[in-house]
Amino acid sequence: MLLKQLFATRTHRMEASEIRELLKLLNRPGLLSFAGGIPDPDLFPAAAFSAAFQAALEPEYQAQALQYSVSEGYLPLRQWIQREMARMGVPCDTDNILITSGSQQALDYLGKLFLSPNDTALVGWPTYLGALAAFNAYEPRYDQLNPGGNRSPASYRDAAAEANSRVKFAYLSPDFANPTGETLSLSGRKALLDLTEELGCAVIEDGAYHALRYEGETIPPVLALEIAQKGSLEQCRTVYCGSFSKTLSPGLRLGWVVASKPVIAQLVLMKQAADLHSPTLNQMAVHQVAEACFDAHVAGLRQAYGARRDAMLSALQTYMPEGVTWTRPKGGMFVWLTLPQHVDTAEVLVRALDQENIAFVPGQAFFADGAGCNTLRLSFSVLDEAEIRTGIERLGRLLSGA
Amino acid sequence: MLLKQLFATRTHRMEASEIRELLKLLNRPGLLSFAGGIPDPDLFPAAAFSAAFQAALEPEYQAQALQYSVSEGYLPLRQWIQREMARMGVPCDTDNILITSGSQQALDYLGKLFLSPNDTALVGWPTYLGALAAFNAYEPRYDQLNPGGNRSPASYRDAAAEANSRVKFAYLSPDFANPTGETLSLSGRKALLDLTEELGCAVIEDGAYHALRYEGETIPPVLALEIAQKGSLEQCRTVYCGSFSKTLSPGLRLGWVVASKPVIAQLVLMKQAADLHSPTLNQMAVHQVAEACFDAHVAGLRQAYGARRDAMLSALQTYMPEGVTWTRPKGGMFVWLTLPQHVDTAEVLVRALDQENIAFVPGQAFFADGAGCNTLRLSFSVLDEAEIRTGIERLGRLLSGA
Numbered sequence: 001m002l003l004k005q006l007f008a009t010r011t012h013r014m015e016a017s018e019i020r021e022l023l024k025l026l027n028r029p030g031l032l033s034f035a036g037g038i039p040d041p042d043l044f045p046a047a048a049f050s051a052a053f054q055a056a057l058e059p060e061y062q063a064q065a066l067q068y069s070v071s072e073g074y075l076p077l078r079q080w081i082q083r084e085m086a087r088m089g090v091p092c093d094t095d096n097i098l099i100t101s102g103s104q105q106a107l108d109y110l111g112k113l114f115l116s117p118n119d120t121a122l123v124g125w126p127t128y129l130g131a132l133a134a135f136n137a138y139e140p141r142y143d144q145l146n147p148g149g150n151r152s153p154a155s156y157r158d159a160a161a162e163a164n165s166r167v168k169f170a171y172l173s174p175d176f177a178n179p180t181g182e183t184l185s186l187s188g189r190k191a192l193l194d195l196t197e198e199l200g201c202a203v204i205e206d207g208a209y210h211a212l213r214y215e216g217e218t219i220p221p222v223l224a225l226e227i228a229q230k231g232s233l234e235q236c237r238t239v240y241c242g243s244f245s246k247t248l249s250p251g252l253r254l255g256w257v258v259a260s261k262p263v264i265a266q267l268v269l270m271k272q273a274a275d276l277h278s279p280t281l282n283q284m285a286v287h288q289v290a291e292a293c294f295d296a297h298v299a300g301l302r303q304a305y306g307a308r309r310d311a312m313l314s315a316l317q318t319y320m321p322e323g324v325t326w327t328r329p330k331g332g333m334f335v336w337l338t339l340p341q342h343v344d345t346a347e348v349l350v351r352a353l354d355q356e357n358i359a360f361v362p363g364q365a366f367f368a369d370g371a372g373c374n375t376l377r378l379s380f381s382v383l384d385e386a387e388i389r390t391g392i393e394r395l396g397r398l399l400s401g402a
Numbered sequence: 403m404l405l406k407q408l409f410a411t412r413t414h415r416m417e418a419s420e421i422r423e424l425l426k427l428l429n430r431p432g433l434l435s436f437a438g439g440i441p442d443p444d445l446f447p448a449a450a451f452s453a454a455f456q457a458a459l460e461p462e463y464q465a466q467a468l469q470y471s472v473s474e475g476y477l478p479l480r481q482w483i484q485r486e487m488a489r490m491g492v493p494c495d496t497d498n499i500l501i502t503s504g505s506q507q508a509l510d511y512l513g514k515l516f517l518s519p520n521d522t523a524l525v526g527w528p529t530y531l532g533a534l535a536a537f538n539a540y541e542p543r544y545d546q547l548n549p550g551g552n553r554s555p556a557s558y559r560d561a562a563a564e565a566n567s568r569v570k571f572a573y574l575s576p577d578f579a580n581p582t583g584e585t586l587s588l589s590g591r592k593a594l595l596d597l598t599e600e601l602g603c604a605v606i607e608d609g610a611y612h613a614l615r616y617e618g619e620t621i622p623p624v625l626a627l628e629i630a631q632k633g634s635l636e637q638c639r640t641v642y643c644g645s646f647s648k649t650l651s652p653g654l655r656l657g658w659v660v661a662s663k664p665v666i667a668q669l670v671l672m673k674q675a676a677d678l679h680s681p682t683l684n685q686m687a688v689h690q691v692a693e694a695c696f697d698a699h700v701a702g703l704r705q706a707y708g709a710r711r712d713a714m715l716s717a718l719q720t721y722m723p724e725g726v727t728w729t730r731p732k733g734g735m736f737v738w739l740t741l742p743q744h745v746d747t748a749e750v751l752v753r754a755l756d757q758e759n760i761a762f763v764p765g766q767a768f769f770a771d772g773a774g775c776n777t778l779r780l781s782f783s784v785l786d787e788a789e790i791r792t793g794i795e796r797l798g799r800l801l802s803g804a
Binding site: 002003004006007008009010011014015016036038039041042044046049050053054057059062063064065066067068069101102104105108112113114115116119130133134136137138168169200201202235236237245249250251252253259260262263265266269270272273274275276277278279280281282 | 404405406408409410411412413416417418440441443444446448451452455456459461464465466467468469470471502503504506507510514515516517518521532535536538539540570571602603604637638639641647651652653654655661662664665667668671672674675676677678679680681682683684
């Protein structure tokens with residue numbers, strides 16, 4: 001192709017995922033899909049959004065709603081986030097907050113901020129597929145993050161030095177992570193802070209699922225623990241990414257970053273150069289809906305998704321054959337299955353679609369090192385309890401025959 | 403600062419503009435500002451948007467409007483753009499179109515697509531400030547684009563080779579460019595195609611102001627001329643960027659890219675990794691407003707902005723002292739002034755604010771090489787004719803005393 005030879009080297013790291021393409025095309029009758037990690041659209045606060053958009057387009061506000069705006073984001077929305085972060089143990093100013101187009105954009109910007117080619121990013125094996133995709137554009141080297149595990153800080157530093165690299169950040173989602181559903185313990189969070197302090201690198205904390213806890217006590221965000229240690233956000237190496245996608249609406253594309261002021265100032269310049277600002281009207285509407293009903297709405301989500309998680313865990317208990325293990329998430333949208341070592345879940349997916357009309361995501365795509373062939377991700381967020389039970393029964397039948 | 407030492411080298415090229423910061427803070431009574439290159443909010447089709455957002459949030463559509471969506475963009479909007487591009491002499495498929503969050507995002511993505519550090523981008527001296535900001539993140543070298551001028555293709559190639567560089571693309575806005583207001587002639591467009599063919603590089607055509615012509619015949623876009631030469635968009639090296647910011651609303655952040663399919667496919671992967679997709683609801687609303695009233699609305703804009711351009715050109719004729727020259731734009735939002743060589747317009751701005759309560763943008767920021775100290779940009783888009791006349795009278799008084 002004419003222009004392909006002109007593409008920058010970074011495009012070599014941006015490849016279409018065959019499985020993502022396959023799953024995108026799924027639209028067949030009766031399919032029970034555990035694949036998409038998306039909220040249930042029946043649970044969107046649609047009436048509240050309808051009222052909020054109408055209000056923001058009233059004559060008094062319409063000029064502001066439809067006009068260019070500042071890159072930092074709509075001030076009243078940043079003030080709402082400021083209060084929300086304070087409740088989570090993260091006192092901050094509005095100058096510590098940048099509004100982004102979803103937390104996906106925050107991950108892209110943070111990759112752009114920190115990563116020169118061959119710099120090291122520490123990520124879980126597995127980790128969020130979209131984080132790998134965002135960071136890949138900046139051509140990093142990856143190493144395996146395992147806080148509280150048995151690797152010494154020196155081993156990370158030595159491995160980086162051997163690759164002529166430097167550790168820039170550790171990325172993780174401490175609560176009900178995508179894809180495993182697992183939560184990092186308080187001691188794990190503290191071990192992470194110790195490790196990154198030793199390494200002198202940043203921490204990117206992805207809080208996308210934080211609000212969706214179905215059991216147990218909230219554990220403070222890594223950033224809250226670091227502020228408690230150091231006395232002020234300005235002294236912290238943790239950058240927190242939040243999102244409205246899992247609580248209010250993913251389609252409106254709004255999230256945020258909380259960090260020390262010089263980091264936010266640099267990200268504001270980056271956003272100004274990259275897309276000027278996130279849509280003003282959407283920020284106004286999300287602010288109004290958040291003010292009106294955030295807590296009540298999220299309480300409803302927790303109840304609905306919590307019941308689906310229970311249904312999935314109970315069905316897994318009933319239908320999975322021996323040799324299959326799975327996580328027991330306390331929140332979020334995902335359960336992670338590990339099959340016997342010799343099973344290839346990409347191959348199982350083909351048979352799952354063909355023989356049982358069910359879908360899931362094979363686990364390999366979530367591993368920076370290409371491992372995980374015998375793992376898979378199940379989402380319980382969009383099917384109802386009866387569908388979940390039926391789907392897991394079918395999966396059990398398939399795996400028992402495998 | 404703790405984390406600053408971890409920033410990637412590209413951040414050295416992302417700096418706050420002092421003047422942009424200064425102008426951002428302007429909010430004083432009686433100020434007549436020619437600075438902001440923004441549409442007049444009184445001309446937004448606000449009632450049409452209010453109806454469109456309400457319709458998209460009706461029960462039938464709300465799940466789609468608020469949910470995740472495909473990275474390519476909302477199909478009916480791409481179909482509308484397909485028809486619009488055909489009218490402009492650019493026949494294409496919907497697979498040749500990507501929806502972006504404003505054409506600013508298209509410029510960021512195209513920099514990301516083509517530029518490795520030290521690659522060469524050809525840009526006008528002056529050129530759109532936001533294009534330089536977007537490209538700077540990918541650490542290019544710049545050379546001066548001057549289509550139809552007296553530089554040979556070899557001279558560009560030699561200069562690049564000497565800098566261990568390679569020419570990747572030429573960027574330009576052929577109609578009523580920001581900041582000069584100038585239009586590239588038909589022969590200039592053909593010369594550009596000849597030059598870039600010789601150099602084997604891409605063309606990034608920024609059509610942000612294309613629809614806002616106030617006099618004279620439309621000149622086909624560079625991409626239309628290239629398709630006419632080569633027979634098919636798939637053979638073309640031109641990538642076209644369009645925008646709804648100047649016609650319908652900038653705050654909703656929607657634009658598009660038209661290019662050959664492999665280029666769009668790569669940009670779709672890039673968007674998926676960078677922000678997943680532009681907000682679904684906004685795309686549905688813009689589609690509905692475009693279908694309902696695009697042509698009639700744009701006709702109204704042409705009339706209103708055309709009258710303001712006339713008022714500005716006439717006032718400049720009346721009030722400018724000898725030694726000041728200016729462009730006579732056939733469309734867009736800007737007139738470009740050149741003052742005597744020794745005058746520093748950054749210094750004039752300070753006195754303009756202080757003595758005459760008027761504002762403009764000093765020209766230097768629009769030059770990749772830091773030249774243009776004696777130039778300035780005036781926007782005629784937000785003031786009415788009487789204000790324009792008064793403001794230009796004040797500017798004339800200031801410059802006569804200078």
